[in-house]
Amino acid sequence: MMRPAFALLALLTCTSPAYAQAISPAEQARIDKLVTETLDKTKTPSASVAIVRGGQLVLAKAYGKAAETIPAATPALPYQIASNSKQFTAMALLLLEDEGKLYLDDKVSKYLPGISGGDRIALRQLLNHTSGLQDYWPQDYSFPAMARPTTPQQILDVWAKKPLDYAPGTKWQYSNTGYVVAGMIVEKVAGEPLFSFLQKRIFQPLGMTSVVDMDKAIGPNFPQGYGRAALGPVRVETPAAPGWLYAAGELSMTPTDLAKWDIARMNRAYIPADDWDEQERTVRLADGEDSNYGLGVRNTVRDGRRVISHSGESAGFLSLNSVYPESKSAIIVMTNTWSSGAYSQISRGLAEIILPPTSADPVPAAQAATVRTVYNQLRSGMLDRKLLTANANYYFTPTVAADVRSSLSPLGAPVSIEPDGSSTLRGGFVIQGYTVKYPNRTLDLSVFMEPGANGRVEQFLVRGE
Known part of the structure; x- marks a missing residue:
């Protein structure tokens, strides 16, 4: 028309x-x-x-x-x-x-x-x-x-x-x-x-x-x-x-x-x-x-x-x-x-x-302990790549992994990692956002996981506040 x-x-x-x-x-x-x-x-x-x-x-x-x-x-x-x-x-x-x-x-x-x-x-x-x-x-x-x-x-x-x-x-x-x-x-x-x-x-x-x-x-x-x-x-x-x-x-x-x-x-x-x-x-x-x-x-x-x-x-x-x-x-x-x-x-x-x-x-309050292991491995530079899918391993090149470690390590251990909203399904993965809290700053974390108790990480992206 x-x-x-x-x-x-x-x-x-x-x-x-x-x-x-x-x-x-x-x-x-x-x-x-x-x-x-x-x-x-x-x-x-x-x-x-x-x-x-x-x-x-x-x-x-x-x-x-x-x-x-x-x-x-x-x-x-x-x-x-x-x-x-x-x-x-x-x-x-x-x-x-x-x-x-x-x-x-x-x-x-x-x-x-x-x-x-x-x-x-x-x-x-x-x-x-x-x-x-x-x-x-x-x-x-x-x-x-x-x-x-x-x-x-x-x-x-x-x-x-x-x-x-x-x-x-x-x-x-x-x-x-x-x-x-x-x-x-x-x-x-x-x-x-x-x-x-x-x-x-x-x-x-x-x-x-x-x-x-x-x-x-x-x-x-x-x-x-x-x-x-x-x-x-x-x-x-x-x-x-x-x-x-x-x-x-x-x-x-x-x-x-x-x-x-x-x-x-x-x-x-x-x-x-x-x-x-x-x-x-x-x-x-x-x-x-x-x-x-x-x-x-x-x-x-x-x-x-x-x-x-x-x-x-x-x-x-x-x-x-x-x-x-x-x-x-x-x-x-x-x-x-x-x-x-x-x-x-x-x-x-x-x-x-x-x-x-x-x-x-509404502000979500639940603590997100399920992703702490991978987060701490990334900030310490000791990433266990068996926890990642082939795509995630491709993403975490030596340069990317080094940037993550060098930028997160000085912050120390986070106070908490809390889920932000509810999880969704997409592309065969369980998707969940998280808020990573430090005493003086807050970061965003986007996580994709394979379904199931032993699912590997497809995406683990930390973003600035």
């Missing part, structure tokens, strides 16, 4: 006077202090942010160093948004459904042969992560195969032909693999590359002129990704070889352009309103549990406010896009490191400035 340009412009710029408030000098000072102090504290090279309030873009500003060749970040630079791309892939299928070219309740086998469970997996289950297809990239680091270029078909040949992790619709488990399948279906039905379809149907009509395939957003004119092992030195990250993110997370863009999409969402503009509604409608599992996930977006309550959100991670980049529909506000934060929680800290801090929270988040 296409709308006249003047109607689209009106929908994108309509505001509610009660909410359309420019950023005040006092708010700007608080924002600058929040971002600069968070970047400094977490050793995050840069952040680019955009704020929408009352349906209008009221701030676009960048801070820090975007790359070795770009000492000062600017709002005009496209950052890799990774899994924030999923909402665009999902919307592509919704648009094709509007045209009667496919139906989200169709089975995958109708379009792609050879996919495990393809005769039982509905297209919508690819988009809401209930397909049962095993995730091909659950780790927060690059594994060996990612040094070589790949294709969507090669990804599917390895991961989408494995036995399903569970019967479709019975569990929710994040799966990039499902989105690769979805992207290939878009291309087959539309008769053109996914990126080309999105350009014609979404990016160009909305004036999103900065969008580029992240495989092409590499070089001296683009932001550069960085990483850090525990509290070691900040180092340039090697990007994944071309082809690894595709429909699961291939896009780069500015926060301003992502804000245009958010404003269209708030106003139910350009895209038919029922498609926006369908994308945000959360799926319930076979047992009735609400997954809090729709078609490429989360639909949850944060600090007492409904928020449509998603995060994104690629080699050296993290982002968070949060839309608050009731106040027609949005907060977009993009950072060029995947080794700190700066992106989420900045997003939450900005919400406190422009949308005072209505309630406090």
Whole structure:
């Protein structure tokens, strides 16, 4: 459904006077202090942010160093948004459904042969992560195969032909693999590359002129990704070889352009309103549990406010896009490191400035003794590699292990290691976050384990506060 340009412009710029408030000098000072102090504290090279309030873009500003060749970040630079791309892939299928070219309740086998469970997996289950297809990239680091270029078909040949992790619709488990399948279906039905379809149907009509395939957003004119092992030195990250993110997370863009999409969402503009509604409608599992996930977006309550959100991670980049529909506000934060929680800290801090929270988040208190052994081995430099999977051993190169040891050892023994929230399943691993507490500082720890009492460690990443 296409709308006249003047109607689209009106929908994108309509505001509610009660909410359309420019950023005040006092708010700007608080924002600058929040971002600069968070970047400094977490050793995050840069952040680019955009704020929408009352349906209008009221701030676009960048801070820090975007790359070795770009000492000062600017709002005009496209950052890799990774899994924030999923909402665009999902919307592509919704648009094709509007045209009667496919139906989200169709089975995958109708379009792609050879996919495990393809005769039982509905297209919508690819988009809401209930397909049962095993995730091909659950780790927060690059594994060996990612040094070589790949294709969507090669990804599917390895991961989408494995036995399903569970019967479709019975569990929710994040799966990039499902989105690769979805992207290939878009291309087959539309008769053109996914990126080309999105350009014609979404990016160009909305004036999103900065969008580029992240495989092409590499070089001296683009932001550069960085990483850090525990509290070691900040180092340039090697990007994944071309082809690894595709429909699961291939896009780069500015926060301003992502804000245009958010404003269209708030106003139910350009895209038919029922498609926006369908994308945000959360799926319930076979047992009735609400997954809090729709078609490429989360639909949850944060600090007492409904928020449509998603995060994104690629080699050296993290982002968070949060839309608050009731106040027609949005907060977009993009950072060029995947080794700190700066992106989420900045997003939450900005919400406190422009949308005072209505309630406090619960603070987990249980002590996490289950990961103390590996943590202490890492800080002492005496890592028992039999406790790690082959991928984790690949990640912990001598340089990485030395950075972890040299940065953690001076801190001494932690006071406690406490679980942060509940565990989830993804890519065949049990995933749990932890908070590592010292007398004068707190660190984050991300742990992936094989299931079972003797499961090995697949991921053990320490991030600065």
